[in-house]
Amino acid sequence: MANEDTICLRCRLRLLASASRSAAHPLFPRAHTQTRSLRSFAAVANTSQCRRFTTAPSRSIEAPEASKTTSDETLPPQAPTPSTEESVRAARRLHGDTLPKGYLSEEEYAVYERLYGPPIFTEEADLVEDEVELAADEVEGEEMQDQVWLREGEDGELEEVELYKQSDELADEALEEDYESIEGEFVEAETDFGDSAPELIKDYHQDIYEKTRLAEAEADQDAEDLEEGEEFMRAHPLTVAGRFATSPSTLHLPKEKFVDPTAAILSQASHKHITQAALKIFGGPGLPQSASTARASEGKEQKTIPLDPSQEEMSSIQSNTYMAAVMPGVYATSMSTIVEVRRRLGTAWIEGLMKESGPLILDAGSGGAAIVAWREVLEAEWKRMNESSGQVSQEPAPLGKATVLTASNALKLRASRLLENTSFIPRLPDAIPHNHQAVKGQQRKVYDIIIAPHALWPLRQEYHRKEHVQRLWSLLNPDGGVLILLEKGLPRGFEIIASARSLLLDKHIASPDSTEYENSLQDQLSETKNVPRFTKKETGMIVAPCTNHSTCPMYTIPGVSQGRKDFCYFSQRYIRPPYLQRIHNARDRNHEDVQYSYLAVQRGRDQRKPKHDIFGKGFSQGDEATEAAFKGHEFVKDGESSDKEVADEPEIETNVNALSLPRLVVPAMKRRGHIILEVCTPSAKIERWTVPRSFSKQAFRDARKARWGDLWALGAKTRIAKTIRMGLPRNEQHKRPKRKMRSQTIEIGVNPSGNVIPDGMKLKKDGRLVKDRKNSKTGRKGRKMSEADFYED
Template identity: 45%
Template sequence: MLSSSSASRANHSHARHLLRPLIPGPGASRPSRGAAGWIAPKQKRSLSQQPYLLATSTPLATSKSCTHNSLSRWTTRHRLSSSAAAPNPQSPEPSALDTVNTLIERIKENEDAMVQLMDELDLMQDPDSIDELEDLSNEGSSYTLEAWVEMVRQQFGETIPDGALNEEELQLYTSLYGEPTIQEIPDEMVAGEDERDPDRLFREDGQGGWEEIEFEQNEESHDDAPIVYDMEADPAVEETIAMQRTREVAEQLGGEILMEQFVNEAVPESAPRSHPLTRMGKFETEPGTINLPKRTVTGPISIILSEFSNKHIADAAHRLFGGLGLPHSTTTPPARAQLPQLPIPLSASQHHMGEMEANAYVAALYPGIYASVLSVLVEVRKRMGTDWIRGLISQENGPNVLDASGGGASILAWRDIIRAEWEVMVPDHPEGAPIPYGRSTVLTGSEALRLRASAMLDNTSFLPRLPDYVHVREKPTLEDSRSAPKRKQYDVVIAPHSLLGFDEDYQRKEYVENLWQLLNPDGGVLILLEKGRQRGFECIAGAREMLLKRHIASPDSIEYENFLESPENSQTVEKEAGMIIAPCTNHSTCPMHNSAGPTKGRKDYCHFEQRYIRPPFLQRIMGAKDRNHEDIKFSYLAVQRGKDLRQEQGIQQNSEATDAAFEGFEHLEEPTGDFHPLSLPRAVYPPLKRRGHVIFDLCTPAGKIERWTVPRSYSRQAYRDARKSNWGDLWALGAKTRIPRKLNLGEKHGEGKKERLARRAADKAASREVDEEGDLEHDDEADGLSDIPDIPKRKKGQNIPSWKKHNDKKKLRQAYKRRAVAEDAE
């Protein structure tokens, strides 16, 4: 090891090596001053932002004292270096080259003194300081008197510390800005760094001096960074991984981040969790986006399709389901596309289906049917409760389920529900052990579809057609004394996308009534599902109306008048117990279905949405390159036969239940005798989440569509849950205001927007032909129809006022309307 003297000599030699590059040669620029006698370029730029020339980064409380200590050391070095360059006023003015050479000689002579000063500052002991000095020596920056004086002026203004400028710089300052005020530094503040008390703070006394301020400082936080509080700023939020990723994406896109959605994530302990009744009313799967299981759905379908060409399957799907995008499959095209609302061309009950048609059915329809049916089954299981599904599992031979029109996709969704419930019932269930799925029956009319469904479903029966129980006698008659034939009964009947295919309304009613007869009279559940379009909703609403009118008893309606041939020959039919499980929480007339049959121009209709991930084979058929998910829209109805929870559990579904729901059940932590989810309103549209409030469009237990508003001031818990609510949820926490919502239900057998525009275009074309040919002018005058105004065409460059354009169009509309009325009268 080196001795202390050897180490000192080594440091001195290293210091000389560092100082040599700092000595300017002829034509070189003066180095910048900094904390140890130089100011780096970065420090020069920051001088205008600092209150003083800071040697080190210090807390605000001691910045002035540290500044003046550093300034005193800087002043000493500055005077040492500037005295060598100051010219003798008595001698003739030397040239610039002589001045530079003289400065170089003086620096060389004072090299040992400068090294000693650096040793006192402990700059040579720290390798980081040595590297910093090397960077400063290599970096260098141009120096001029004007730049330095301007920098001091910007930093200190008219009052500058003593020693900040030498004589030459002071003269230049005076010539540029006027005589400055020299401020002396007190001896207490010029004390050495080792003698400085870090806990002393000085301020100006208003008389050109300084006075000390007493303050208390926490010793534990002495080395911490200063904390600055902004009373108008929001409290600091700890950034999570999700927030960091969002911020990075926002910076790339040039957008802003609304931090409101991250408040609960950042500080979960200070934010309320979802209310138990809110969680109970959720209409969603877990997770919210359905990923079709590979083992039971996508894997077997991929194996089946692997034997055929992808191009041939895609061509067949496009030919059957309306071209690219498959608008006539389970996919719901947007309303702006104005596509005809046609049923799905392929039906599971049809007897003739080729190989490629069966492949297209499995590839294009199975994913959508599975996702929508699974979403409905999850909601039915929530509303019916755990006892219902576990009772089906525990009964002899398990539940008996019929897929009436899904080709087997509904059975796959049902088995996933059973599997999830069984894993909860038997936590230690070994993987691969049998699960009590019960008995499954699938309607498949063609051999090609039956083979593909049987490859995915084991222990499943297949029917070529449904039995007809509508036209079969229920008991012996006078003509036939034999007992009635034995009927098949099912605990759950699922019929997706089956009603829209019927042309006449009476055919749909017979079909639904036949499905009702297939249900177990002791609690069987029927699920009907159609596409989320106007026609699909009308089919579901018609089936609901028929079941409530003929079969399901209510306290105010227990009988049904069946008119056979004439009003004189009527038969009173007693209704049976039953209830609507979902989505309705009322048994009155549907507020969105005010008339039987299809209506044109309808804008409001009850439907819901479920997102699922498209499998790869469906992505290829759709021709999608980026988005791999789909939001499938559907209208559905779930009813139970033979049992009525309204009577068993005292569920209220009337205006009183609506008023109670409006007041809210936030005070309840769990359901009680006065509360049940089936007495809550349901959101029939996505909630409108505005700034400071949330708007719900709810179908109430009284059978009305109302708009409820939940502002921030209403309740912290209710507002938080409202921000997290989704389309289809049951709302239990009340609201502040409620008003009836206006509905656009169209006009029965009237013309829609498309027909109206087409008629207007035809009228205009006919009027142009009449004006051009002039053949019918005499007839119009005779009939009194010549009142159509003759509006001259706009010439090129002519400016017609807007009010005149509007007036001319109004006259034309009135004239065409009068002509149409006259033609209809004829």
């Protein structure tokens, strides 16, 4: 302290802030005692075996007891033990240059002074706080003494303006620096722990997960408060109705119903073994063969998830690995697609499913993760229904009955701890024939919603995938059942989803221009099948993501393509649970963006007809819908407005079904003065729509806020067609088809004497052979050759 005047003010401020942390003053809540903020150190504060990790308050209590038992006699000096030196280093990392009085014993203090020199002792938190404020005021005064703002008063004289905002920012920056230093100390301390304290690392990730969840909740609440303010410019109603992402956009896995039960199951096994198995099964660091997708720049091979719930043989460690590494990503993608289906089908659809005992749902590929996501949606809808009706119902939401396809007994045992009122089946039921008539008392079970994540790619042959899709379709409720197919957001995953889409459109879902299909000649000639030439299609429609029922513009050539650059996929961000964060060994980023391709179809209902339209008037898709969307639905068109319309303000359009709008297939490209939206139109074309600032103030504002997957309703000024890069087609055996050899014509010249004219020679009219002196490679001319040179032989 004697050299205090020679230390700069900023260093003094940093030292005093460190001293304040040691004193555990409420000014620095992250250093408060008996909290999880100390992460690694607080986890073992009550253990006697790891004395070097004890917290400051506990050491301050133990020090007086140690002083009572110490003899007044001078003991001979002893060599410091490793535990003593480690305790000193831990105290240095925790408190920095400062040290509370009585924190270290005499032996430890001697080692501390030998290693780091005399510390700065702290005694009372109040004194430290006063010094911090004084130093901050001095720093503020020095930095602001050269900055003077003047303004003109009412009398025309200039008067000085005091700046308070900048001083507050300086104080905030100082606090942030202190927090960052604390964070660095904890990370360094945790790095030193290594494998000796796995529980400390577990507590660290759990603490990060909890704090991130709370921070996201506060941020979402602040955003809602901002939107409710008077100065907030609200989005157009059709823009809000066409939004794709969940709210909030970053998903938090349900802690009580998913994260905690899974963590309890995984705690029975060694985390080291789970991590090693996950890296081995799912392709190494980053787990590219799990529900996650590797970056295209890494150039990794496209592969499906090696573990499948339909596998009969799955060991305990494989089941734990599947729950830890695959289920979180599958939950996120399932939740995203379910929310989108709920938005497109409207409130009446899901309220109808919650009548009586609830819906029947089949999970055919996620091992139960999709069931958890579906029930979260049902509970949210149940809560909304009670709030809108003004009733406070104590009854639980009617979740219905769930069925999960799980052939492995090990995975079935673990999934049963997450789900209630759920049946587990080892394989899918047989397909129900189209003209099946149920026998009295033996009616086949059909499902209101079927979710099949990552169920088609593991099937190697294309005809197996078609049979699987047709079986799932037959198990749907013919009066509004919904089928959701999910695959990884890779070119091959998109091709599998697009192939299933083509199958459903060709043979099952009817459209105004296609109500029946022709059976194959082999089936028509078969005596056992007795199949007619034409078969009528069923009523149904594509719910998402397509807003057309034509051939997919990105899948015009069926089959596998090599080098595909453009394909339809989407992204969902979620917060990793602590056990998955530990598998990734990640300490700086605890969220993940999982990419997926999907298809949602409904059987038995078609919203294009007035009977099933949420607005009751029906709509059309195709070129007509595309032209209307390009012009924009910002205001009600002439002749359709109501009598309440004000003369100066046109009425805003709201009654437009979002399924007649184009969808953004990539994130919006923001440029200066204009926004470029790459959309898939209702006429089944990929186009780029440009929305400049001069087009519409509301449209430009909403275009800047548009997100990947949104449906766009406010039009554009210009549009151009996008060239799709679909790569080169390949056959089922992943081999390039043989190219046809081009026919080439080779001319052979013969002179009058019957000799063949050599290449590069010319035959003149007089019968002489002359070679062109110009070299075709270099362009230079050589020596003119005589006729004797050609007939020397």
